[in-house]
Amino acid sequence: MPRRRSADRRWDTIARVASDDYRSASYQVWQAMAAGWDRERSWMWEVSRPVSENMLEALAPEPGQTILELAAGTGETGFGAAHAIGPAGRLISTDFAPEMVAAARRESARLGLTNVEHREMGAERMALEDDSVDGVLCRWGYMLMADPARALAETRRVLRAGGRLSFSVWGAAERNPWASVPARALMEHTGAPAPKPHDPGIFAMADPDRVRALVGDAGFGEPRLQEIEVSWRFADFDGYWRYLTDLAGGIALVLQGLPDADSDAVRSMVERGVAEFRTDGGLALPGVVLNAAAQ
Numbered sequence: 403m404p405r406r407r408s409a410d411r412r413w414d415t416i417a418r419v420a421s422d423d424y425r426s427a428s429y430q431v432w433q434a435m436a437a438g439w440d441r442e443r444s445w446m447w448e449v450s451r452p453v454s455e456n457m458l459e460a461l462a463p464e465p466g467q468t469i470l471e472l473a474a475g476t477g478e479t480g481f482g483a484a485h486a487i488g489p490a491g492r493l494i495s496t497d498f499a500p501e502m503v504a505a506a507r508r509e510s511a512r513l514g515l516t517n518v519e520h521r522e523m524g525a526e527r528m529a530l531e532d533d534s535v536d537g538v539l540c541r542w543g544y545m546l547m548a549d550p551a552r553a554l555a556e557t558r559r560v561l562r563a564g565g566r567l568s569f570s571v572w573g574a575a576e577r578n579p580w581a582s583v584p585a586r587a588l589m590e591h592t593g594a595p596a597p598k599p600h601d602p603g604i605f606a607m608a609d610p611d612r613v614r615a616l617v618g619d620a621g622f623g624e625p626r627l628q629e630i631e632v633s634w635r636f637a638d639f640d641g642y643w644r645y646l647t648d649l650a651g652g653i654a655l656v657l658q659g660l661p662d663a664d665s666d667a668v669r670s671m672v673e674r675g676v677a678e679f680r681t682d683g684g685l686a687l688p689g690v691v692l693n694a695a696a697q
């Protein structure tokens with residue numbers, strides 16, 4: 403069935419292990435997601451705020467410091483640090499996707515933040531001097547990178563001695579049905595193979611032992627790990643489906659490329675898969691992140 407094969411090919415490309423093909427597919431995904439993330443930033447922030455507040459608490463930014471945010475997306479987490487470091491400090495807000503950087507830049511201007519520098523920058527090779535920043539934030543970024551070990555080594559290189567790293571990755575698939583149910587439905591429907599445990603993707607750093615190993619190998623001390631729960635709330639299944647097709651990274655791009663009949667079939671599978679999370683007010687899908695802080 404040729405229509406299925408085209409969906410399979412997209413999925414295979416997105417899921418490919420550490421390679422330039424993966425990087426360029428991921429770049430295309432996030433370029434395409436930027437408009438939706440920009441439009442829905444207030445709703446996303448409402449859901450994700452406890453994650454960022456915990457990260458900022460661990461970072462403990464001080465007035466006058468230079469803070470680097472990696473894979474900043476639309477920028478919200480870093481903007482919290484920008485307030486704390488004040489006019490004498492500097493937030494370097496970065497992402498490899500120019501559309502995300504543009505969205506973050508528009509928002510910092512709207513907020514009247516004058517201490518933010520926006521840059522297009524990949525986290526696996528940073529155009530920054532050694533020992534040049536006091537703290538690093540990265541929310542939901544490292545696990546998507548083709549080579550998170552390299553990104554963490556780069557993070558260590560640009561951080562001054564004693565500087566703090568505070569980041570967040572998604573926890574185990576079974577505790578994040580909002581993402582694992584549609585991912586499984588897509589695999590079942592297209593016959594695409596499951597990603598290997600360390601393939602880049604949403605669950606690539608869900609194992610706390612892997613996080614500890616990656617952080618330690620990059621030259622940091624033992625990280626402090628904390629689980630934070632989130633709840634993705636939608637007025638109805640249609641709202642969740644819109645989220646999946648507009649904002650959900652690689653899943654969204656695959657869904658957008660499916661012919662109608664395949665899309666309808668996957669939609670029914672997902673609807674059945676999340677039925678247990680129906681509430682009087684719509685849908686409330688649980689999620690768990692792992693926040694890590696290290697020096």
Ligand SMILES: C[S@@+](CC[C@H](N)C(=O)[O-])C[C@H]1O[C@@H](n2cnc3c(N)ncnc32)[C@H](O)[C@@H]1O
Nearest residue numbers: 432473474475497498499502524525541542547
């Ligand atoms: C799931 S979004 C998270 C965005 C933002 N940190 C947040 O939490 O709202 C992932 C972001 O990582 C960025 N990204 C992915 N791989 C990257 C890389 N190798 N270097 C820099 N940014 C990257 C994407 O462009 C995207 O903005």
